[in-house]
Amino acid sequence: MKHLTALEKLVLWNCEELNLVEDEDMQGLSSLRSLAIVELPKLVALPFGLQHSATTLQYLWIGNCRGLTTLPEWLQALKSLQILYIIGCPILSLPEGIQCLTTLRELGIDDCPHLKRRCKKETGEDWPKISHIPEITIDRVRIRVNESNLL
Incomplete structure (x- = not known):
């Protein structure tokens, strides 16, 4: 690729x-x-080579990757990411760096x-x-985010 x-x-x-898992798996995908x-049942981590799409990747959908346990800290390098959907990943955790994704406007x-x-509004560990x-x-329920949280 x-x-x-x-x-x-x-x-x-x-x-x-x-x-x-190989670094070069996705490193050429700069557009x-x-x-x-x-x-992808064998997927345990997002490929490091995705960082080469840091300025272009706008939409990321991860579905039914049951072996995926966490999103990498380098996810914060995806400065163009606007939409992130995570579906059917029962043990997945979010990295601290997700709060640095200021262009992210939609999370499903x-x-x-x-x-x-962990993402329960105001009380979940990952809410901040x-x-x-x-x-x-x-789970198909839209969570209203206070306008004051956006400032």
Whole structure:
């Protein structure tokens, strides 16, 4: 994939044997704007090479990656990320750096019991990390964020 420098959209779906742990797996995707990673049972971490899309990646969808335990701290390097959906990742945790994603305007979490508990409005451990995001939906319920939290 490192030679696909003009690629803007990529969907990796239902690839039981795909393992994206090598640094060079995604490092050439410098024009990537949209990425969906769905049903990759061997995925335990997001590929480090995604950092090469730090200025272009706007949409990230992670679904049914049951082995994924945490999003990496380098996620904060994705300065163009506007929309993040996390679906069916039961043991996933958010990094501290998610609060640095000031362009993130939409966060969707569905079927992630651990995240649902941690992102509960005002009382969840991760609420301070995500309270700056204007639109948050957890298990199809939109959470209203106070205007004062956005300042």
